[in-house]
Each structure stands twice: as structure tokens, then as C-alpha cells.
Amino acid sequence: MSASDADPLIQMQNVDKFFGDFQALKNINLEVHRGERIVVCGPSGSGKSTMIRCINRLEEHSAGRIIIDGNELTDKVKDIDAVRREVGMVFQSFNLFPHMTIAKNLMIAQQLVRKTPKGQAREIAMHYLERVKIPEQADKYPIQLSGGQQQRVAIARALCMQPEIMLFDEPTSALDPEMISEVLDVMIDLANDGMTMIVVTHEMGFARSVADRVIFMDAGEIVEEAKPEEFFDNPVHERTKLFLSQILAH
Amino acid sequence: MEALTGWWDDYAWGSLVVAKVFLTSIGLMVLFGLIGAGAKLSNIRIAQKLAGAYTVIFRGTPEILVILLLYFGSAIALTSITQMFDPEVKFVDVPPFWAGTFAIAIIVGSYATETFRGAFLGVSPGSIEAARALGMSPLQTFIYIRIPEMWRIALPPFGNHMLSLIKDTALISIIGLNETLFVAKQAIATTNKPFTMYIFVGLIYLAFSSAITLSVMGLEKFGKRTTEGAR
């Protein structure tokens, strides 16, 4: 039951999330349309990661509604599987399967989840490895690659599932400075192709040049939401100003 | 359970023997372990080799063989030594308590060698450097930094070594030490209730190992509190 193109691809309505007594998300309302690029920033512990992890249900929200492409996230397993097929995710720590070669990392979920035959899965894997510009590493193991290369593999792995939406959870935070740009380049390339993306990052240059909207979170709330030029040049809230002054100071 | 009537005293004495073997062997085990670790960490080639042989030998040999060898072997050795002074002597008996206690302490000491060595090497060089940079003397560094950190690293495996010791005391019944398993054997001869008697021995050992586990857990908690308090 795919919704029409005019409807938002992601809808979060009054979403709360508790870890025990601690409220990690407070009344989150967010709509993301097809092809939109959203950057989420904010101090650590502000709930950015928790929010995007709720979108593919790595965390279960405590209250409110989350609807992805017409599928509401409830306890029903079928819905979650349907959503996870639509949503790709890239982690801060890459999370490549260490015991599988690069090609196998890209093929395994295709074979198991999409039931793609092996040969075709390999073709798709090679296609996306070309796209992230490391096809020659296909038969190595993750540990033999640099951090930047590993993160590009992780992006390719998510793309192999042909998702509608890509979530990035601080994809460059674990990387040495000289490797950040090779990952950002791949992400910019993806954005130019029209992929719907939600990116949690502190890379303000990326936010300014790629994002359609920037969301600033603090203490579990969405404090400010604006187009990048407004966000960076005329932030409204004090908390946003303080954050920007800290992060742009260096 | 009524089969146990009349045997309580014997089991109590047997348990006391277990406790005595255990406590004596801990001391010896720590001693052997420290000597082994010291030798492995030393710069003396021959000492390293000997300590290496020590760990390989006792990790690869069944406990029962070590106990039997020490018991019968030392009896023979003592006998022939005594015969040099007094040819009339036919045989010198070695007390199973000492032969057994030494045997299990040597065996578990070979494992403790690795534990102590690992704990010594596991102390982060960073905190040693930091202590030296703060002007602490080598002795102060050793007492306030190295020992507490080693203690924290070594405690969990050390708890396992103590459990090995307590369980290995059962093997000493084979050479006739009158501990609980030996008592059970006598009790079975008159009551003909082997299951009851051996299960009871099992319960006694379970009580011993529970006491050890709980003490180690308490110590670990204490250790954690002090290291976290020091932060």
C-alpha cells in the first residue's frame, strides 16, 4: 500500500521515547518528503541518533506514531520488515561483518532478505562498489581496508537493498580527518541522484551545501528547523546560536 | 536422609580436612604462581625456560598422575634416604595431606603463573608513566598504582584458581586422605547407600565453592568501588 508521491515518505507525529525514566525524545514531529535531504545536528545526548534509530525501529518509540511510506511502525513484525527494506542505514562505526569479504557483506542481505540469486546479488554488489569507487577491494576482508573505505562499503551495502530512504548516523565521526571527504563525496553524489536522506552529522559544510532543511535538536526536542542559509545565518533560538558558535568556532 | 545419621561427625571432620587442605594449598599456590611469574618476567634465560616448562608440564598432565607421583615418589625417595642412615627401615610413609596439598598447589600454581604474569603486564603503561610524571617514587607507583590495578585484573581468574583447588581436594582421597569423599566410601560400606552419601559430598563441595564464589564477588565489588571512587 504505497502512498502517493504527494504524501510525506516519513511522518513522525508526537513521538516520545523513554529509556527507563530518562526521556530521550520529547514530542517529535517531523515530515520528510521524497527526495528531501535533511541534516540533523545538536549536542551529544540530544536525541539525534535515537530519533533516526526509531525510523527503522532499532529503537522502539514509546508514544506517538511513525509512518514510513504508508506503513505505520507497530509491534507487527511484518510492518517492521517492510519498513527495513525501504530504509537503509549507515552507522558511525561501519558495522561491517568482519568474517565476510566485502562482496559477501554486500550480498548476504540481498540473498537472505530479498532472495536474490547469488550471481545477480554479486552483480548488484559490484555495481554499487563501482559507485563508491572501490570495486578492486571486493574480495578482501573489512579489516584490510581503511576506515574511509570501510564506510564507503557500508554505504554500498545499504544501497544494495535499493532503499527509498537512507539514514546516516554520524557517518564521519569515527574517521581520521583525511578520510572524511571521500565519504562525504559519496554522500553528495547520492544526494545529487535524488535519494531521500536523513543525516546526523556535525559536518556543517555538508549541511550547508547539500541539505534542504537543517534540524537542530537539544535535550530530546526539535528546537529549530530551517533551510540551511537561514539556519546558519539567522538562527532564531538561543540554544541554536550557542551550539553554532561552539561548533563553528574551530 | 536417615542413612546419614551417625555419619555427621565424620563428614564434619572430613570437611575440616578439606578446609585445611584448601587454606594450606592457597598459600603454596600463590607462592608457586609468584615464583613462576617472576621467573617468566625476569631477564634470566634459564629461569624463563624453567618457568615455561613448569606451566607446560602441569597443564598437560592429569592431576591424578601428579598426586600419585608425588605421593608414591616421595615415599620412595624418603625411604631410600632414610635407609642410608638406618638400613633396618623397610618403608617411610608420607602423609597424604602434605603430598596431596603440594600436588594440587603445584598444579594450580602453574595456572596462577600465567594469571600473575598477565596481571603484571596488563597494567597500562600510561598510568605508570602518569604516576612517574606526577613525581611519585617507584615504590609509591608500585604500591598505589600497580598493585591495585594488578589486583583488579587478577581477581576473577584467581577466584577460578581457588575453585580449582577446592575441587581438586577431592582427588586426594585417592591416596587415602580422610576427607569427605573418603568418609563417604566408609559410610557406603556399612549403609549401602552410595547415592545418598556421594550426593551429600557433592552438597558439601557446593557449599564450599559457593562460599568462595560469594567472597570473590564481594571482593570484586569492593575493588570496583575503590577504583571508581579513585576516579
Next chain:
Amino acid sequence: MSFDLYLIVESVPLMLSGIGITLKLLVISAFLGLLLAILLLLMRISGKWYLDWPAQVYIYVFRGTPILVQIFIVYYGFPQFEFIRDSIFWPILREPAGCAIVALSLNTGAYVSEILRGGVLGVGKGLLEAGSALGMSARQKFIYITTPIAVRLALPAYSNDVISLLKSTALASTITIADMTGIARTIVAETYAPYEIFISMAIIYMAFTWVLQKSFGLIEGYLGRYAKREA
């Protein structure tokens, strides 16, 4: 006190004739123990208290009591009950070797399940999240991510446990089984030459341990090939 070389030359082949029984005890117990360990592991990680608790109690009891007591309970204790003598297990429990295998399997299963659990817990949470994010089911994640990584993580500890099991098979000699140690004890009882016999016996066990270690080393090397930076 002299060292009788001729006796060694004569006895070693005799003792080696028991290697078949030692091997049989080791291989069958290791296999059955592994099956039991996997069952206990699944109970432990099932997330259901009525499966988890019994497994925990089992592990606690079998790790908290001496293996020798467990062997005696099975061999001497079980026949106390008529229903066991009438059961279908009697053909196994009537034989000393059957009893040794039962006791050794029950014992090693408890230890190995904890080793496996350590491996499972060592699998990074992030990898499982990545699996979820790719849409893999709980079962697929367990088979393709958790199991292969956990096996590699658990293997070094598992190989130590197999070596412990080898050493424990020597205890079969206490219930009349003529394994290598049983034969050695018989020879010592006849010749009264504990040094010659027990030391050569120990060397044979060490060689056996060495072979086990080397074999596991090869398997570890193969399974760990992805953990090395150089291809």
C-alpha cells in the same frame, strides 16, 4: 633409588594400549558435551526465565562440584535405585565406560556452555543492528552473524576445555577402567616404580595435549583468517 630404563621400554607400549579407551572417552564425551552445551546455551539466551533458570542451576551445580564426585555418583550412586536398574539407560550405566562418558559429558557441557555464551556475548551489538537494518530476521542474524563470530571467539577457551577433558579422562581409572592411567596404575602396583611409570605416562599425556593444541591452532588460524590485516 635408580631409574629403570628397561622397565620404561617395556611399559610404554602397555600404557599406549590404553590410548584407544582414552581417545574413546575423550571424543564421545567432547561430542555429547558439546551438544549439551549448545542446548544449555540456547536455554540461557532464550530470554525465558523458565528455560534460563534451570540451565543456570545446572551449570552452577556441575561447575561447583568435583568431577570425581560426579563420576562416583553416576557409577556407584545411580544403581542404588531400582528404577534406574530397570530403565533403558541401564545397559550404558552398567558399564564403567558408559558411566565415565555420562559423567564427563555432563561435566564438560556445563563448562562449554559458558564458553559459548562468552563468545555469543562477545559479538558486537553494532553488527546485529546492521543485520536488523538490512532486514535480516532474528534467526538469520543468529546463523550468519552471531554463530560464525562467536565460534571464533570461543575457540581458544574451548580448546583449553578439551585439554581439561583429556586430563579428566584419567579419572576413569578410579572406576576400574583400563585407560592409559588405569594401566599405569596397575603397572605401578605390580612393580612399585612410580617414577619411571608415572613420568613416562605424563610425557605421553603432554604429547597428546601438544597434538590437541596444534590442531586447534590450525583451526583457529583458519577461522581467524579475516582478522588479519594482511591477506
